Amino acid sequence: MATCEMCGRTGDIVTAEIESVDLKVCMTCAKHGTIKKRSVGSNPSLHSSRPPIKEVPEFSIVPHYAALIHAARESKKMTQEDFAKFLQEKENLVAKWEQGTLKPNLDTAKKIGKVLNINLIEKEEMSDSSPVRSKKQDEFTLGDFVKIRKRN
Numbered sequence: 697m698a699t700c701e702m703c704g705r706t707g708d709i710v711t712a713e714i715e716s717v718d719l720k721v722c723m724t725c726a727k728h729g730t731i732k733k734r735s736v737g738s739n740p741s742l743h744s745s746r747p748p749i750k751e752v753p754e755f756s757i758v759p760h761y762a763a764l765i766h767a768a769r770e771s772k773k774m775t776q777e778d779f780a781k782f783l784q785e786k787e788n789l790v791a792k793w794e795q796g797t798l799k800p801n802l803d804t805a806k807k808i809g810k811v812l813n814i815n816l817i818e819k820e821e822m823s824d825s826s827p828v829r830s831k832k833q834d835e836f837t838l839g840d841f842v843k844i845r846k847r848n
């Protein structure tokens with residue numbers, strides 16, 4: 697009998713990804729994560745759950761990443777070399793980040809953030825949305841305005 701790796705219950709066990717770890721868990725615990733496959737029986741409609749809707753908020757590296765990385769690394773008393781090794785990156789890359797001449801990519805920024813306990817990623821301001829909104833207002837013609845006034 698399979699046992700849930702989270703709560704120890706036995707019974708219908710599925711493989712679920714919970715906090716990016718694959719665990720064999722019961723259906724109740726599986727709700728905390730994403731069910732990958734049922735190890736007992738097979739019901740395609742159950743485990744082929746729709747892929748997570750990719751939200752489009754764009755993430756970008758904070759503008760002051762260079763200073764952040766530099767300060768956080770120093771406070772951890774790591775040399776650029778240590779830090780590079782830790783990240784399995786090239787030392788000259790670290791130097792470039794700290795000089796602000798090269799932006800780490802998002803994945804690397806996440807790694808750096810974890811190691812140094814800082815946040816290098818920000819949600820890009822949807823600055824595009826305001827021009828769109830004002831454009832709509834422009835499309836609101838005088839004719840529309842008159843119609844609304846008549847209706848009132």
Ligand SMILES: [Zn+2]
Nearest residue numbers: 700703722725
């Ligand atoms: Zn469980």
